[in-house]
Amino acid sequence: MVLVYMEANNDLRYEALTSINRMEKGAKDIDGILLVYIKTSSVRSYLLKIKYDPDENRITSDTVKTYQSSATSDPEFLKDVVSNAQKEYPAETYGLVLWSHATSWAPPSSAIVKTKSFGRDNGEEMDIIDLKNALPNNLEFLIFDACSMGGVEVLYEFKDKANYIIASPAETIAESFPYQYITPFLFKGSDQLKDVAQAYYDYYNSYTDDRQSATVSLIKTSQLPQLASEMKSLMIRTKVYGDQFTTTNIQRLDFTLGFPVANYDYGDFLDHNWQQQELRSIYSQLKKVILYQAATPNFLGKPIKAFSGITCYIPYYNDINLTYYKRLQWYTASGFNILFEK
Template identity: 30%
Template structure:
């Protein structure tokens, strides 16, 4: 009787499996790189060229590797590619070919075809109706779809668009991403929640091809969702990262060993040809950096009003909108403590900032860096100003940014300076 029952249940099982036709996607070995481009703004052409240089870099990867791009460009425009938001796939065979085109065919395209024609060989994995790609639910859906399109052992992700660090979302000021108008932008805490939801195992890296993301407030928010972050505390020139040389590094298994190379390529590209700062940060060390920062601020709280921010290197260079969003972190600590940065602080800071550099020969005086007071990480210094900008910034800083609560600023609010 038991044998007959077993045969019956087994038959039901196999019939059910055949009926359901459940297929588990194969997980691809290695890392897949995702690029999320908010291109519905004046960077659309630049971001399209970034796809071209990414393809150029893919031809140099010596193993099979895949790049997935989410593109949301100008709506109702004459731009030649992808009229609605689209996920695109570019896979190299490790021998210079991409998406079934041979190395020779790809090289011929680069020599004789337009940017639009070359990037058009991307395989369309999914298209969406018009949507606001900076909305939290949209970001979550799209990044989940990208990962489902190409299941992999691990992922790194690039975000490309306008940016302004930790700042709140208001007209004229953005945090990251602009979809049509400045008011359509994402805030860092929401972006981090999205990344935590779609990939609980953490991303191998987050690369911000967006201005002013290289600040303590952003790095701290990212500590639970990515191992490493690559970002600039200054504006990034419109050309973005030099992906033709950087892309092969992004697929290396031991990505930490190549972070310095990524940063050096960036600085080499813009020295005498623009401007730049760049840092690679170990986000797992940000908790420790918050603790030591809190210790320094609380033990020297009586000096807070004596620190004149006018004496500090500040990184919000363009106009009044962003001025004061971040100051050099180590320089601030040195001024707060009377000129000598505590050894304990510096040791932990160096654990967090794996590598940093700046262009010593920028073509713009506006972006010239004082190398003697440059550490590679910016930090907001809240103040007691009652101007509308600082009222907004301070209220948002207190209500939404975790760094406020963990770094000592919450306990010292009554004695913030001007």
């Protein structure tokens, strides 16, 4: 059973309805249940059971539940929706797609940042740690159909929630994943998840205008702890309290003006801050973490010259985000704390 949780009580209403129509188009002969929780207004929201319909101009799926005045950005509400869906439609495996706005791991509030990490329901958004705590631990895969959730901090935070994660290290175009193509792959086992990621890339790469903008990666979460261990070993060998990283000329993968936190390509970050001979083991592990990665040559007209498959943040002294960043599991597991704690 796959559940798509769509927070669209915002400027993505039209795109959400289009995505549902495309799911219906792609749902022919799927081996399982596809559910969509959808909210496009403050009055009520719905749980749909998707059924095949090739007409992209109408939604014909069955409404199996109606929610009154629900708060989709309340983590307890999300938890209830996911739990009830699994209870009502038990299956051998479960997948979850989180569909909405997102801003990586950006903290809930600060003197500068006025945003949160996932979703947007009538202006209210959800903290990434609260989101993680709301999810069950039994997911075969988790797909972020949302901007900039392919950062190592985000992936590490959700590593115990799903065996595999598909996410975009950069922003995602509002047109969303091409569900008319990927829906069948969601029900064919973990081996087909590469096809989901590749279909996303191929869809956007086929454009010839600025919509030729996509980054995507498939992550094997069981390999993330060893990546953190390799990173920590590198930090212990080469860094001491008070050292600072360079950020000069490192590929940025946040392309939206005013994006709340900087997303640097992880591999480019490593290359600019260490010698290549120091990076062999961590790059070897990175290949085990990332099962598929792809990026278009440009994103919204800006070149992507370096792409390793995931991004990272580079914290610094007097960083307004550092207090929150320290709450993320990656901060300590990867040894970043060595720079800021005696």
